[in-house]
Structures are given as structure tokens and as C-alpha cells.
Amino acid sequence: xxKQLQPIVQKLKKEFGAEVTEFRGDVxxxxxxxKLIAASLKLRDEFxxxxxxxxxxxxxxxxxxxxxxxxYVFNSLSKNLQLMLRVPVAGENPxxxxxxxxxxxxxxxxxxxWDMFGIKVxxxxxxxxxxxPDDWNGHPLRKDYPLGYEEPQFTFNYEExxxxxxxxxx
Amino acid sequence: xxVEQKLGxxxxxxxxxxxxxxxxxxxxMWPMLFGLACCxxxxxxxxxxxxxxxRFGMELMRPSPRQADLMIVAxxxxxxxxxxxxxxxxxxxxxxxxxxxxxxASCGGVFNNYAVVQGVDEIVPVDIYVSGCPPRxxxxxxxxxxLYEKVEAEKIKAAA
Numbered sequence: 001x002x003k004q005l006q007p008i009v010q011k012l013k014k015e016f017g018a019e020v021t022e023f024r025g026d027v028x029x030x031x032x033x034x035k036l037i038a039a040s041l042k043l044r045d046e047f048x049x050x051x052x053x054x055x056x057x058x059x060x061x062x063x064x065x066x067x068x069x070x071x072y073v074f075n076s077l078s079k080n081l082q083l084m085l086r087v088p089v090a091g092e093n094p095x096x097x098x099x100x101x102x103x104x105x106x107x108x109x110x111x112x113x114w115d116m117f118g119i120k121v122x123x124x125x126x127x128x129x130x131x132x133p134d135d136w137n138g139h140p141l142r143k144d145y146p147l148g149y150e151e152p153q154f155t156f157n158y159e160e161x162x163x164x165x166x167x168x169x170x
Numbered sequence: 171x172x173v174e175q176k177l178g179x180x181x182x183x184x185x186x187x188x189x190x191x192x193x194x195x196x197x198x199m200w201p202m203l204f205g206l207a208c209c210x211x212x213x214x215x216x217x218x219x220x221x222x223x224x225r226f227g228m229e230l231m232r233p234s235p236r237q238a239d240l241m242i243v244a245x246x247x248x249x250x251x252x253x254x255x256x257x258x259x260x261x262x263x264x265x266x267x268x269x270x271x272x273x274x275a276s277c278g279g280v281f282n283n284y285a286v287v288q289g290v291d292e293i294v295p296v297d298i299y300v301s302g303c304p305p306r307x308x309x310x311x312x313x314x315x316x317l318y319e320k321v322e323a324e325k326i327k328a329a330a
Binding site: 133140146164167169 | 250289295
């Protein structure tokens with residue numbers, strides 16, 4: 001672990017009961033969702049993590065608890081550090097608190113999170129879909145989302161598929 | 171040996187209205203600038219000096235659908251892009267034609283999933299399908315030539 005990261009991780013462990021793992025130099029801090037805001041405020045104000053570089057999630061379906069890990073990646077540009085916060089959530093329709101109060105750019109990232117994984121973000125100012133069309137059903141990056149495979153059209157089944165296919169007209 | 175010879179010195183040509191009209195349509199068919207994915211690179215190559223599509227009166231790629239006669243759908247069309255594509259097609263003035271360039275535009279190609287339209291013929295009427303992933307510029311020009319043959323065979327019909 002980077003020498004500069006050690007005191008930060010120690011503090012997160014002590015104050016928020018975080019669990020710390022490291023893999024090939026990437027430090028991951030497992031945290032309960034109630035402590036997310038406080039921890040990120042601390043990271044931003046005390047430890048100079050000025051940039052929230054990404055928010056994403058991991059779906060551990062068919063596990064139910066935790067079903068998802070929400071992953072927040074913070075960067076400190078002044079100290080050249082990177083830290084990953086992971087928030088485990090359970091159940092089919094989980095809710096997490098919004099980070100938009102702390103990092104403005106969390107707005108679109110949380111919209112993407114909602115769009116792709118169906119994770120509700122509590123207190124978000126404008127929680128609409130970001131990537132998929134507005135009338136889309138479901139959340140495509142969930143493990144239990146069907147891939148939407150369509151039967152390819154060949155010579156032998158041309159007629160059959162042609163009947164069920166929509167056709168654009170002038 | 172008829173009227174051409176008699177009028178030869180006056181530089182006149184006789185033809186049918188249909189032929190003249192279709193000649194005009196094919197020799198200045200302006201495609202719409204509509205690159206969606208890697209096929210667009212081949213489309214640009216077809217436009218550039220080496221392949222030179224302007225030999226066939228297609229040197230002008232129009233960025234506006236209102237000035238375009240031909241829509242070359244170059245690349246995969248996502249479900250979110252589909253209404254936009256239809257909207258652009260509706261804005262093009264008659265007569266208009268569509269070339270589905272490449273496997274993705276023709277049938278979805280390797281992207282058989284929820285996000286990609288399985289062939290743009292689901293949204294707009296396609297005149298020519300050009301196969302390839304992506305098709306070479308020669309293949310696209312071949313497709314354009316096939317379209318020209320189709321247009322040249324068109325008949326004048328009363329407005330609907």
C-alpha cells in the first residue's frame with residue numbers, strides 16, 4: 001500500500017468501521033451505506049480527494065445479500081492517490097444515499113447507476129435514465145437481465161422470421 | 171440514324187423524359203453524412219482521392235437531410251438512435267433512397283443483443299444492402315452502382 005494511503009485507511013477503519021482489502025496496489029474500502037456521505041466528506045475535505053472519478057456497481061446475482069456492491073473511485077490529484085469505496089447493498093430494489101451534495105459530478109454517474117443497475121439514489125435531484133431510452137423496461141447491466149437474443153435470418157428460415165419482423169415504410 | 175444525324179450539327183440529343191430524369195437523379199445523388207461506426211471510415215475512404223466517389227457525382231456529403239437524396243446508414247444503429255434515424259429519413263425530400271452499409275446496418279451483425287436494432291429495414295425502407303464487416307470502399311461503390319441501376323429502371327408515376 002502507498003505510504004500516504006496508510007493513515008487515510010487507518011482513519012476510515014477507526015471512524016467508520018471500514019474493512020480494507022488490497023489487490024495489486026488497488027486499495028478497496030468496504031463501508032456501510034449510512035456512512036458513505038460522512039466518509040466521502042472526510043476524504044474530500046481532510047485528505048484532498050478532490051475528484052470523484054467514477055461510480056459503478058457489481059451485481060452478485062443470484063446472491064441476495066449483498067446483491068450489489070456500489071463502487072466509488074476517488075482520486076487525489078495533489079497527492080497522486082486513488083482509493084476505492086465499496087458499499088454493499090442487499091435485495092432486489094436497493095437504495096443508497098446521493099453523493100451529489102459532496103461531489104457535483106455524481107449527478108450523471110448516479111443516473112447511470114440507476115439506468116444500468118436499477119439502484120435507487122435517495123435525494124438525487126433528477127433521477128432519470130441516462131443512457132437507455134426513457135420508456136425502457138428493466139436495467140440492462142443486471143445479471144438477471146435477458147440478453148435479448150434474436151433469431152438470425154438465414155435462407156432456410158427467411159419467411160418465418162420475415163413475418164414477425166417489423167418493416168420500415170416510406 | 172435518324173433525328174440524331176439530322177440534328178447532329180445543332181448538338182441535340184433525343185431521349186425519353188424518364189431516362190433524362192433518372193440520369194439526372196443518378197449523376198448528382200448527394201448522400202447524407204451519416205456515419206455511425208467503423209463503416210463510416212470506409213465511407214470516408216470511398217469519398218477520398220484514392221477511390222473517389224465524386225466520379226459518380228457524389229462528391230458532396232450533405233450534413234443536412236433536407237439537401238440529401240441518399241442515406242447511407244454506415245454502422246450499427248442502437249435502439250436509442252433508431253427514432254433519430256427515422257426522423258432524419260422523414261426530413262429528407264422525395265425522391266430518397268437508403269443504403270444499409272455493412273452487416274450491422276443490414277441485419278445487426280455480431281451485435282445480437284438488446285441494445286442494437288437487428289437491421290435498419292425495421293425502421294426505414296432499405297434499397298440496397300452492402301455486406302461486409304466493414305465493406306471495403308469498392309463494395310460500397312458497388313452498392314451505389316447497384317442503386318443506380320435500380321434508379322435508372324424507375325418509372326414516372328403520378329403523385330400519390
